[in-house]
Structure formats: structure tokens, C-alpha cells
Amino acid sequence: MTKRPPTPTPETQPYWDGAKVGELRLQRCADCGDAYSPPRPFCPACHSRDVRWFKASGRATLYSYVINHRPRADWPRQPHSIAIVELAEGPRLVSNIVGIPQTPADLKIDMPLQVVFEKLSDDIYLPVFAPAAPSVTVDNP
Amino acid sequence: MKRASTAIVGAAETTDLGVIPHLSNLGLNADAALNALADAGLKPKDIDGLACGYLNPADVGEYLGIYPVWTDNTSVGGCSWMIMVRHAMAAIEAGLCKTVLITHGESGRSQIGGPHYDFALPGTLADQFEYVYGWSGAATMFTLPVARYLHEFGIGEDLLAYPAVVQRQWAARNPRAARKNPITVDDVLNSPMIAWPFRRLMCCLVSDGGGALVVTSAERAKDFPHNPVYILGAGEAYETSLSGVARVRDPLRPEFIRTSAELAFSTAGLACSDIDHLMVYDAFSHCPLYGLEGLGFCAYGEAGDFIREGNTAPGGRLPMNTNGGGLSYAHSGSYGIFLMQEAVRQLRGTAAAQVPDVKTSLCHGWGGFFSACATLILSNETP
Numbered sequence: 001m002t003k004r005p006p007t008p009t010p011e012t013q014p015y016w017d018g019a020k021v022g023e024l025r026l027q028r029c030a031d032c033g034d035a036y037s038p039p040r041p042f043c044p045a046c047h048s049r050d051v052r053w054f055k056a057s058g059r060a061t062l063y064s065y066v067i068n069h070r071p072r073a074d075w076p077r078q079p080h081s082i083a084i085v086e087l088a089e090g091p092r093l094v095s096n097i098v099g100i101p102q103t104p105a106d107l108k109i110d111m112p113l114q115v116v117f118e119k120l121s122d123d124i125y126l127p128v129f130a131p132a133a134p135s136v137t138v139d140n141p
Numbered sequence: 142m143k144r145a146s147t148a149i150v151g152a153a154e155t156t157d158l159g160v161i162p163h164l165s166n167l168g169l170n171a172d173a174a175l176n177a178l179a180d181a182g183l184k185p186k187d188i189d190g191l192a193c194g195y196l197n198p199a200d201v202g203e204y205l206g207i208y209p210v211w212t213d214n215t216s217v218g219g220c221s222w223m224i225m226v227r228h229a230m231a232a233i234e235a236g237l238c239k240t241v242l243i244t245h246g247e248s249g250r251s252q253i254g255g256p257h258y259d260f261a262l263p264g265t266l267a268d269q270f271e272y273v274y275g276w277s278g279a280a281t282m283f284t285l286p287v288a289r290y291l292h293e294f295g296i297g298e299d300l301l302a303y304p305a306v307v308q309r310q311w312a313a314r315n316p317r318a319a320r321k322n323p324i325t326v327d328d329v330l331n332s333p334m335i336a337w338p339f340r341r342l343m344c345c346l347v348s349d350g351g352g353a354l355v356v357t358s359a360e361r362a363k364d365f366p367h368n369p370v371y372i373l374g375a376g377e378a379y380e381t382s383l384s385g386v387a388r389v390r391d392p393l394r395p396e397f398i399r400t401s402a403e404l405a406f407s408t409a410g411l412a413c414s415d416i417d418h419l420m421v422y423d424a425f426s427h428c429p430l431y432g433l434e435g436l437g438f439c440a441y442g443e444a445g446d447f448i449r450e451g452n453t454a455p456g457g458r459l460p461m462n463t464n465g466g467g468l469s470y471a472h473s474g475s476y477g478i479f480l481m482q483e484a485v486r487q488l489r490g491t492a493a494a495q496v497p498d499v500k501t502s503l504c505h506g507w508g509g510f511f512s513a514c515a516t517l518i519l520s521n522e523t524p
């Protein structure tokens with residue numbers, strides 16, 4: 001069984017190129033400073049086209065989640081989380097929480113997380129999040 | 142209360158509801174349309190405006206023998222047909238057309254004909270940033286903020302059970318409802334887990350069916366067979382992309398609900414205290430909570446208790462989802478048309494679970510996963 005990998009477009013290709021080399025890449029507006037996701041070649045806050053890719057810290061917190069007890073046909077047959085994570089840089093993303101039992105007792109709201117990458121195909125490495133090691137949980141963005 | 146410009150003069154659902162193996166999406170649209178036109182005493186030649194969702198209105202027009210000079214094809218999720226009412230109101234006020242048919246039909250259970258919506262086609266942002274994380278239908282996406290809602294407001298999972306229990310009390314009074322047997326909070330909490338914290342009985346039905354409305358000017362509305370249902374106020378607002386639930390600006394107090402409500406209340410010149418009857422789109426049991434709070438009927442974090450205390454139940458002071466709702470009546474995937482059908486029945490005095498003396502009804506619906514919403518205020522009176 002193989003999870004269906006996503007199909008990048010020219011606007012999103014740098015994001016997936018980053019993931020393939022272990023970087024979570026975001027874009028930031030050079031004019032207003034807004035950091036945003038998903039990728040696009042302009043700033044959604046001010047419409048400046050002067051936007052720059054940068055490597056995000058990969059740090060996040062668990063904003064909210066469900067535990068999906070009826071996984072899709074292309075997924076393993078075990079309950080799995082689908083989460084909203086809040087990145088240290090601001091944007092919130094949908095993701096999975098991995099490396100921890102998939103139960104409400106273990107998945108604690110606001111728990112610190114760190115990005116890791118799950119290989120879906122030779123070209124696609126999916127950013128997902130694991131509990132952060134204690135040493136990276138204390139500082140501010 | 143301000144004077145209404147337009148009214149609903151025809152309203153009907155599909156002949157059957159639930160499992161309809163002999164009709165496609167297009168066929169269900171047509172069945173609903175024929176029933177609504179018959180209800181209004183109209184023929185195809187009387188319709189000059191046509192609104193439908195996802196299907197091409199030119200295709201639906203030709204199938205029905207209707208030659209419109211105005212169409213609307215708003216397709217932003219389940220509340221689209223409510224938004225079409227607002228757009229029809231504007232078109233009639235502007236003189237673009239006189240009599241609008243709004244039609245919906247959806248083979249949600251049997252999946253006959255098309256389109257059957259694939260919202261995450263390869264190459265879309267939804268495919269790359271949401272579907273890829275195991276999105277397994279609305280139950281795993283529309284529900285995403287709820288764990289935090291429970292956490293921040295200090296609410297137990299049992300408060301997600303009460304909407305289902307209370308709406309089943311309404312459904313028990315409605316022969317057309319799909320599920321009528323009484324249920325308890327324990328029944329809901331012990332039903333199979335779908336996507337924690339959501340159990341099966343907290344999730345809507347999956348049905349075949351549809352409905353249609355006929356909208357015209359308030360001036361002409363008195364010449365139809367049924368008493369008019371005036372459209373006093375209407376609002377619509379957008380928050381994020383269809384599956385962009387992670388990007389809702391405030392997922393616990395979403396701004397777009399307040400925006401849509403304010404548009405509807407200000408157009409109507411009414412406030413929450415003027416509303417006799419409420420319909421809130423309940424794809425999942427948290428939806429009525431978000432509706433009650435965002436519309437201003439309850440403070441944030443208090444709607445669960447409001448429902449638990451029986452305020453929205455039969456005999457309560459704010460009857461809500463009196464057909465049984467998407468949880469117990471029917472839900473074809475897009476539920477907006479069904480809210481309005483029940484509001485019209487209540488205002489005509491013909492509902493199965495009729496509430497006494499209903500003069501105003503508010504309908505609030507969603508599109509996508511907190512992507513779009515719409516609010517309508519309807520009445521059987523106008524100044």
C-alpha cells in the first residue's frame with residue numbers, strides 16, 4: 001500500500017524540493033514581513049511580488065487534531081492523527097503527528113513539535129511533525 | 142423590521158428522500174424543480190432566472206425546458222443554495238429577472254450521475270497541503286478545530302452528543318426523517334468512533350435527495366397559491382479555501398460567521414431576540430454550537446450548555462433544526478436547501494413538528510470546512 005503522493009505545480013515546486021533535502025521552506029514578504037503558506041509568487045497580505053523563500057525552523061505546537069479511525073484506502077489500517085500545527089513562524093498547517101501513540105492522552109494540545117520528513121516517493125518527502133526533544137522546546141521564535 | 146423586496150413563493154423537496162436509486166444528480170434537480178414549480182402554480186415558461194450548483198445552469202435549463210436570462214452557479218459548498226437566494230434577491234431588485242428557480246439535487250448516497258465532487262484533484266493546493274495528510278472526507282477536516290475548542294473552553298466531549306440527542310427528539314415527530322428512534326447521550330458516546338472526538342451519531346447522514354425554491358418580488362408574491370415567505374435579510378461571507386480549515390483566522394470564534402450574520406440582521410432590521418425559529422447547518426454536531434455562538438445567540442463556549450439545557454428542544458425557547466437536521470432528517474452532502482425548506486414549512490404552518498406562532502426564522506449554513514457561510518432571515522410578515 002502506498003499513500004497517494006501530491007502533485008506539485010511550478011508555484012509549489014520549491015516547497016517540495018526543500019522537503020526532499022530535509023528543509024521546511026516557507027515564503028516571507030520582503031515588503032510587509034508576512035510569512036505565509038501555501039506557497040504563491042506574491043504576498044497574500046499586500047500583493048507584493050517581492051517574496052523570498054527561507055528555511056523555517058521546523059518548530060511548531062499542536063493547535064488541534066482529530067484521530068481518524070477510518071483511514072483512507074491508500075493508508076495503513078490504523079487510526080492516525082490529522083492535525084493543525086502552528087509553526088513558530090506563524091502560519092498554521094494541516095499535518096500528521098508521528099512518533100507518538102495516536103491517542104487523546106498522548107496528543108496534548110500545545111505540545112511542542114519538530115518537523116520530520118516521511119518519504120512518499122523518490123521525489124516527495126512529506127513534512128510531518130514529531131514531539132520535540134526537550135532541548136528545543138524552550139526558546140522563542 | 143424593514144420591508145422585504147422579495148419572497149419565496151414555491152418550495153418543495155424531491156418526491157423521495159434517503160435512498161433514490163432511479164435518479165441521477167440531474168434527475169434529482171429536475172424532480173425538485175417540478176415539485177417547487179407545481180407548489181407555486183408555475184410552468185417552465187414562467188421562469189426567467191435559474192440557479193443551481195456544480196451542474197451547469199445551461200444544462201439544467203435545457204433539461205427543464207427553461208430559457209433563463211439570468212443564471213447563478215455559485216458552488217462554494219453546501220450553503221451555495223442559500224447564497225443563491227441572496228443573489229436572486231439582488232437580481233430581482235435590479236430588474237435583471239422576475240422569477241427565479243433555485244434547484245438542488247444530489248445522489249449523495251447512491252452516487253448516480255455526476256458530478257460527485259472531488260475537491261482535491263492532483264495538482265490543487267488541497268491535494269498538496271491537506272488531502273496528502275489522510276483527509277478521509279469531511280468528518281476528518283470540518284472537525285479539526287474542535288479538540289482545541291473543547292480544550293480552551295473547558296468543555297467535555299459529552300457536549301458534542303447533545304445536539305444529536307435533541308435533534309432526534311424533533312426527528313421523532315417527523316415521518317420523513319431518516320432516523321426517528323430516541324437516543325441518549327450514552328448512545329452517542331458509545332457509537333463507533335469516526336474521527337476522535339467525533340462518533341458516528343455526531344456525524345450527518347448520507348442521503349439522496351434535494352429541493353427547490355421559487356423566488357419573486359414581494360409585490361407579486363401575494364398572487365401565488367401559498368402565503369409568501371418574505372426574505373427579510375441575507376448575508377454571505379468567506380473565510381478560507383474550501384479545505385483551508387488550518388487558515389481560519391480565529392478557529393474558535395470565526396469572523397466570517399459574525400460578518401454574514403451582521404449582513405443579514407442589518408438588512409432585516411432585526412436582532413437575535415426577534416427570531417422565533419432557527420435552522421443551523423449540522424453536518425457534524427459542533428456546527429450548531431459554532432452557529433449559535435457566531436450568530437450571537439450564545440456567548441462563545443456556552444452553546445453546548447444552551448443545547449444541553451433544552452433551549453433548542455421541543456418546547457424550548459429557541460426551537461432549532463426542527464426537521465431533525467442533517468444528523469437525523471437527511472443530508473445529501475450539500476444541506477443548505479433543506480434548512481430553507483424546513484424554515485418555509487414552519488412559516489407556512491405546515492411543518493411535521495410545527496412550532497406554534499413562528500413569524501421569523503433564521504437559516505445559517507456552511508460551505509466547505511469553515512470556508513464560506515450564509516445567513517437568511519425569513520418571515521411570513523413584512524411591514
Ligand SMILES: [Zn+2]
Nearest residue numbers: 029032043046
Ligand atoms: Zn506583504
